[in-house]
Amino acid sequence: MSKTEQAFSAIRWNSLITFTRVILQTLQLLVLTRLIEPADFGVMAMVLSVTAFIQFFADLGVSTTIIYSQNISKQALSTLYWLNVGTGALLSVLVWFLSDTVADFYKTPALAWPLALAGLSFFFLSLGQQYKVLGEKRLAFKEISISELSSALLSTSLTIGAAFFGFGVYSLVIGVVSLALFNSLFYFLFARGGWLPSLTFKFREALPYMKGGMYLLGTTLSNTLTVQADIIILGRLVGETALGFYSVPRELSLKLMYATNPIITRVGTAIMANAQNDKTLLRRIYLSTILMTSSVNFPIYGAMAIFRHETIDVVFGARWAASADLLGVLAVWGMFRSLGSPVGSLFYGTGQVRMALAQSLLVALLIVPTIYIGGHWGTIGAATALAAFYFCFIFALWPFVIKPLTGAGLWEYTRQWLVPLILVAIASALALVAASPFELSLVRLVVGVATGGIIYLGLSWFFNREWCNAILRLTGLNKRLFARQA
Incomplete structure (x- = not known):
C-alpha cells in the first residue's frame, strides 16, 4: 500500500471513530443537560481545568518525540x-x-471530592498511552479506532446511567475515569501490535527522548493554559452557576473541533514527519490540511452561530436559553481557533519543538490578560475577547511560523480558509431566509441546516473543487463515479 493510500485509510478509520464519538458525546451532553444542574457542569468545568494541566505530566512530553524519532531502542521504550x-x-x-x-x-467546597476522584484518570491513562502512540506511528488507526470506540460506548453508558440514578456531578467524574481506564485496556488488547515493555529501566537510554519531551511538555502545558484560561478566570469571577451556562456551549464548540480536527491532524503529523526534508511537499501537505480543516469546520460552526437559539432549545432544552448568545460567539471562536491545530502537526511533524514552545508560551501570555479584561463584562465579554484574539492569531501565524517552515505565501495560505468562509457566509444567509417562515425551533433548525448544507456543497463543487475531490476520494465515491462513467 502506498503512503497516500495508507494516509487515506488512516483518515477513514479516524473519521469513523471520531464521528461515532461525536454522536456519543452529543447524546451524552443532550441527556445530561436534562438530568444535571448547571452548577454541576460548572463544578466539572473546574475539575477539568485542573486535570487538563496535570495529565500531560504523566506522559512527560515524550509521546510526540516517539512519533518523529526515526529509531528508538526497545530498552528506551x-x-x-x-x-x-x-x-x-x-x-x-x-x-x-x-x-x-x-x-x-x-471558593467552591463541592469541588474537592469530584477532583480527588477524577485524579485517578492520570494513572489509568499512563497504562496505555505508549501503545496508542506506537500505533499512530505505524498508522494503525483501525486498531486504535476499535479501541476508542469500545471505550466511548462503555464510558457513555456508565455516565448516562449514573446521571439517571441521581449521581449529579459524580456521573461526569465516572465518565472521565472510566474512559481513561477503558482506553488503556483496549489499547493493550487491540493496538499494541505485539509490543510489551520489558522490566528494563535504564534512565540513560530514555534521557535523549526526555530532553526533547521537555520542550513538548512545556508546549503542551502552555497550550492547555491557553484552552483552560477562560474557565480558571471566569470560575473566580462569576461562580459555578454562570460558569455552567458558559461551559456547556463552550464544550459543544470544543467537542466539534476535537472531533473534526484530529481526523486530519493526527494523520497529518505522521505524514509531515515523513516529508520534513522536502519543503515543497511539506507546503502542499500543510496547505491541504488547512483547506480540509476549514472546509469541514466552518459550515458546522456557521450553522451553530446562525441557529444558536434553535440549537440550544432543541439540544439542551429551554432552561439553557441563557447560553444561546454565548453559543453564537463561541462558534466564531471555535471557527478561527480550529485553524491553529494544523500548526501543531507542522511543528511536531518537522521536529520544531523549540519553535512550538516559543509560540505556545507567547499565545498563553497574551490570552490570559485578554480573557481577564473581557471577563469584566461577564461571560459574553470573555467569549467575544477570545473570538477576536483568534481572528488576529491566524494572520500572525503566517510571518512567524508558516512562511519560515513551508515557504507558503500570504495569499496562498489565506485562500485556503477564506474561500470556505465566504461560501459559508452565503449559505448561512440563504439558510436563514429559508427558515424564516417557520416558528418551531426544530423545524427551523432542520430546514435551515438542510438548505444551508445543500447550498454549501453546491457552491463548493464550483469554487472549492479540491476539497470536494478529496472527500470523494476519502469516501471511495470517486471510484464508483468513474466506474459508472466508464
Whole structure:
C-alpha cells in the first residue's frame, strides 16, 4: 500500500471513530443537560481545568518525540513506559491531597471530592498511552479506532446511567475515569501490535527522548493554559452557576473541533514527519490540511452561530436559553481557533519543538490578560475577547511560523480558509431566509441546516473543487463515479 493510500485509510478509520464519538458525546451532553444542574457542569468545568494541566505530566512530553524519532531502542521504550506509569500514579496521589486547596482557590467546597476522584484518570491513562502512540506511528488507526470506540460506548453508558440514578456531578467524574481506564485496556488488547515493555529501566537510554519531551511538555502545558484560561478566570469571577451556562456551549464548540480536527491532524503529523526534508511537499501537505480543516469546520460552526437559539432549545432544552448568545460567539471562536491545530502537526511533524514552545508560551501570555479584561463584562465579554484574539492569531501565524517552515505565501495560505468562509457566509444567509417562515425551533433548525448544507456543497463543487475531490476520494465515491462513467 502506498503512503497516500495508507494516509487515506488512516483518515477513514479516524473519521469513523471520531464521528461515532461525536454522536456519543452529543447524546451524552443532550441527556445530561436534562438530568444535571448547571452548577454541576460548572463544578466539572473546574475539575477539568485542573486535570487538563496535570495529565500531560504523566506522559512527560515524550509521546510526540516517539512519533518523529526515526529509531528508538526497545530498552528506551520500556524505560519510558515505566517512567510514565510511575509518574501517572504519583500525579493521582498529588491531586488527591491538593483537592481541598484547589476547592479553596475556586471558593467552591463541592469541588474537592469530584477532583480527588477524577485524579485517578492520570494513572489509568499512563497504562496505555505508549501503545496508542506506537500505533499512530505505524498508522494503525483501525486498531486504535476499535479501541476508542469500545471505550466511548462503555464510558457513555456508565455516565448516562449514573446521571439517571441521581449521581449529579459524580456521573461526569465516572465518565472521565472510566474512559481513561477503558482506553488503556483496549489499547493493550487491540493496538499494541505485539509490543510489551520489558522490566528494563535504564534512565540513560530514555534521557535523549526526555530532553526533547521537555520542550513538548512545556508546549503542551502552555497550550492547555491557553484552552483552560477562560474557565480558571471566569470560575473566580462569576461562580459555578454562570460558569455552567458558559461551559456547556463552550464544550459543544470544543467537542466539534476535537472531533473534526484530529481526523486530519493526527494523520497529518505522521505524514509531515515523513516529508520534513522536502519543503515543497511539506507546503502542499500543510496547505491541504488547512483547506480540509476549514472546509469541514466552518459550515458546522456557521450553522451553530446562525441557529444558536434553535440549537440550544432543541439540544439542551429551554432552561439553557441563557447560553444561546454565548453559543453564537463561541462558534466564531471555535471557527478561527480550529485553524491553529494544523500548526501543531507542522511543528511536531518537522521536529520544531523549540519553535512550538516559543509560540505556545507567547499565545498563553497574551490570552490570559485578554480573557481577564473581557471577563469584566461577564461571560459574553470573555467569549467575544477570545473570538477576536483568534481572528488576529491566524494572520500572525503566517510571518512567524508558516512562511519560515513551508515557504507558503500570504495569499496562498489565506485562500485556503477564506474561500470556505465566504461560501459559508452565503449559505448561512440563504439558510436563514429559508427558515424564516417557520416558528418551531426544530423545524427551523432542520430546514435551515438542510438548505444551508445543500447550498454549501453546491457552491463548493464550483469554487472549492479540491476539497470536494478529496472527500470523494476519502469516501471511495470517486471510484464508483468513474466506474459508472466508464
